Amino acid sequence: MDGFAAVDYELGRQVLQRGIAALYLIAFLSSLNQFRPLLGERGLLPAPELLDWARSSPARRRMLRPTLFLRIRYTDGRLVALCVAGMVIAAALVVGLPQLAGPWVPMVCFLGLWFGYMSISSIGQTFYGFGWEMLLLEAGFLAAFLGSSAEPPPTVIIVLFWWLLFRLEFGAGMIKIRGGREWRDLTALMYHHETQPMPGPLSRQAHLLPAWFHRTEVVGNHISQLVMPFLLFAPLAGLWIPGPVPVLIGTIAAAVIIATQLWLVLTGNFAWLNWATIVLAFSAVGIPDAGGPAASDPPWTIDGQPLPWLVATTTVGVLYVALSVPAVRNLFSRRQLMNASFNRWQLANAYGAFGTVTKERIEIVVEGTMDEDPAAATWQEYGFRGKPGDPRRIPPQIAPYHLRLDWLMWFLPLGASLDEWFTPFLARLLEADPPTLALLRTDPFEGRRPRWVRAVSYRYRFADRATHRRDGVRWVRDRRRTVIGPAELPG
Known part of the structure; x- marks a missing residue:
C-alpha cells in the first residue's frame, strides 16, 4: 500500500x-x-x-x-x-x-x-x-x-x-x-x-x-x-x-x-x-x-x-x-444477531449462519391425484428442481443460482408457517397454474388439474455404500405423517 x-x-x-x-x-x-x-x-x-x-x-x-x-x-x-x-x-x-x-x-x-x-x-x-x-x-x-x-x-x-x-x-x-x-x-x-x-x-x-x-x-x-x-x-x-x-x-x-x-x-x-x-x-x-520510485502526482491528484x-x-x-x-x-454481544441490518440501506450489516445444525432431515413431499376418492387414490409426486425428492436422483448442482421455493421448503418442517405461502402454493397446484408449475422440475399431470393434493413428511437419510450398490438409491426415506390434506379446490 x-x-x-x-x-x-x-x-x-x-x-x-x-x-x-x-x-x-x-x-x-x-x-x-x-x-x-x-x-x-x-x-x-x-x-x-x-x-x-x-x-x-x-x-x-x-x-x-x-x-x-x-x-x-x-x-x-x-x-x-x-x-x-x-x-x-x-x-x-x-x-x-x-x-x-x-x-x-x-x-x-x-x-x-x-x-x-x-x-x-x-x-x-x-x-x-x-x-x-x-x-x-x-x-x-x-x-x-x-x-x-x-x-x-x-x-x-x-x-x-x-x-x-x-x-x-x-x-x-x-x-x-x-x-x-x-x-x-x-x-x-x-x-x-x-x-x-x-x-x-x-x-x-x-x-x-x-x-x-x-x-x-x-x-x-x-x-x-x-x-x-x-x-x-x-x-x-x-x-x-x-x-x-x-x-x-x-x-x-x-x-x-x-x-x-x-x-x-x-x-x-x-x-x-x-x-x-x-x-x-x-x-x-x-x-x-515492484515498481520504482513513484512519479510526482499531477495537479489535484494525491x-x-x-x-x-x-x-x-x-x-x-x-x-x-x-x-x-x-x-x-x-x-461481541452474548445475544449476537445473525444476518441483521442496523439501517434502512443495509450497510455495515451483521452476518452469520448455522449456529446450530439439525440432526435429522425431514422433507415435505407434495403429491397429487386425479382420482375422486382420496382414501383409495394413487398419489403421484411433484418433483422440485433442487430439493431432495426421488430417492434415486443425484442431488443437482444449483449454486450460485438461487432456488427460492426449494430453499423455503426446507424451513417448513422446522416450524415455518404453512399458511404464509405454502397453502397458496398448494392452491396454485390445484389450479395447474402454469407459472407456478414452471418453478418445478416435474409435473406428474402434465399441466392438467389434479383432483386432490396433499403434503406428506418423510425422514430422509443418505444411503450407505452397500444400500446404494444394492438398490441404486442416493436417499433412504420413511414416511412420517400427512402434513396437509387431502385438499381440493372449493366449490
Missing part, C-alpha cells in the same frame, strides 16, 4: 468488480425467473399488496426498506424491465467496459445495480429473507467506489472490503461457538452434509467420510472463521513496516478462507453465499508492487487518486466508521 493508493491490490480490484457484477447478473436472472410466480401480481405473496399496505401511512412506508416501487406502481412488466436492465449493466461490468472510463462511470453502474436489486429484495418478503441478499447489496455498494483502470484502487475501500469479510466470517464463527454444542464438541459436520438445506452432487460422499475427517472439518472451519479474519488486516502494517511480509500474511489468510469456501461449494448449494465470500476474499490477495475521487472514497470510509458501531457491538 502507498498511502491512499492500494497499489498491491489491482488483482483484488479486478476480481471484486467483475465477480460482484457476475453475482448481480445471477441475482437478477433468479428474480427474472422466479419473482413473478412467487411475489408478482398473482404471486403466492403478492408484492403489490405489501406496497399498498406500506403506502397507507407514513409510518408503514418507513418500515419498508427503500424501493423504486414505492414511487412507481409495481407491475410484472416493470419488474422484468428492471431485471433485464440489471443484467445488461452487470454483464458490461463483468466484461470491464465501464471500468475503461473515469471512476464515476463504474460508480454509477454499481450504484444502479445496488439500488435496483434493493428495490426487488425490499419487497421480496420471506422469499428474499436470506443473509446473502444483504451481503450482495453491501458488496455492490462498496464496489461502486473501487474506481477504474485509470487510477490505483483506493486504500480505504479495499480496507472496507476486509471489514466486510471480517464481519461475514468472524460473525459466522462466533455464531457457531455461541450456538449448538455440536460446534464445540466437533460433531457438527457429522450431520451437516446430510441435513443442509440443499445438498449437492458430492454431499453424500462427504457425509460418508469417517468421523475423524468431519472433526478435522470443524477445526478447519474454526480456524478459517475465528483466526484468519484478524490476519486480513496485516497489510495495514505495510504503511509503517516496509517489505512484502504484511501483504503475504493477508494473502495467506485470504487463501485459507478461499480454500474453505471451495470445499463448501463442492459439498452443498448455498446460492451465491460461498462464491461471494470467495470474491470478497480476493480483496486481501496482494501482489507487492497518490494517483484524483482529489474529487479521494474526497468521495474518504467520505464513504467515514460513513462506514459511524455505521459500523452497532455491528461491532453485535459481534
Whole structure:
C-alpha cells in the first residue's frame, strides 16, 4: 500500500468488480425467473399488496426498506424491465467496459445495480429473507467506489472490503461457538452434509467420510472463521513496516478462507453465499508492487487518486466508521444477531449462519391425484428442481443460482408457517397454474388439474455404500405423517 493508493491490490480490484457484477447478473436472472410466480401480481405473496399496505401511512412506508416501487406502481412488466436492465449493466461490468472510463462511470453502474436489486429484495418478503441478499447489496455498494483502470484502487475501500469479510466470517464463527454444542464438541459436520438445506452432487460422499475427517472439518472451519479474519488486516502494517511480509500474511489468510469456501461449494448449494465470500476474499490477495520510485502526482491528484475521487472514497470510509458501531457491538454481544441490518440501506450489516445444525432431515413431499376418492387414490409426486425428492436422483448442482421455493421448503418442517405461502402454493397446484408449475422440475399431470393434493413428511437419510450398490438409491426415506390434506379446490 502507498498511502491512499492500494497499489498491491489491482488483482483484488479486478476480481471484486467483475465477480460482484457476475453475482448481480445471477441475482437478477433468479428474480427474472422466479419473482413473478412467487411475489408478482398473482404471486403466492403478492408484492403489490405489501406496497399498498406500506403506502397507507407514513409510518408503514418507513418500515419498508427503500424501493423504486414505492414511487412507481409495481407491475410484472416493470419488474422484468428492471431485471433485464440489471443484467445488461452487470454483464458490461463483468466484461470491464465501464471500468475503461473515469471512476464515476463504474460508480454509477454499481450504484444502479445496488439500488435496483434493493428495490426487488425490499419487497421480496420471506422469499428474499436470506443473509446473502444483504451481503450482495453491501458488496455492490462498496464496489461502486473501487474506481477504474485509470487510477490505483483506493486504500480505504479495499480496507472496507476486509471489514466486510471480517464481519461475514468472524460473525459466522462466533455464531457457531455461541450456538449448538455440536460446534464445540466437533460433531457438527457429522450431520451437516446430510441435513443442509440443499445438498449437492458430492454431499453424500462427504457425509460418508469417517468421523475423524468431519472433526478435522470443524477445526478447519474454526480456524478459517475465528483466526484468519484478524490476519486480513496485516497489510495495514505495510504503511509503517516496509517489505512484502504484511501483504503475504493477508494473502495467506485470504487463501485459507478461499480454500474453505471451495470445499463448501463442492459439498452443498448455498446460492451465491460461498462464491461471494470467495470474491470478497480476493480483496486481501496482494501482489507487492515492484515498481520504482513513484512519479510526482499531477495537479489535484494525491497518490494517483484524483482529489474529487479521494474526497468521495474518504467520505464513504467515514460513513462506514459511524455505521459500523452497532455491528461491532453485535459481534461481541452474548445475544449476537445473525444476518441483521442496523439501517434502512443495509450497510455495515451483521452476518452469520448455522449456529446450530439439525440432526435429522425431514422433507415435505407434495403429491397429487386425479382420482375422486382420496382414501383409495394413487398419489403421484411433484418433483422440485433442487430439493431432495426421488430417492434415486443425484442431488443437482444449483449454486450460485438461487432456488427460492426449494430453499423455503426446507424451513417448513422446522416450524415455518404453512399458511404464509405454502397453502397458496398448494392452491396454485390445484389450479395447474402454469407459472407456478414452471418453478418445478416435474409435473406428474402434465399441466392438467389434479383432483386432490396433499403434503406428506418423510425422514430422509443418505444411503450407505452397500444400500446404494444394492438398490441404486442416493436417499433412504420413511414416511412420517400427512402434513396437509387431502385438499381440493372449493366449490
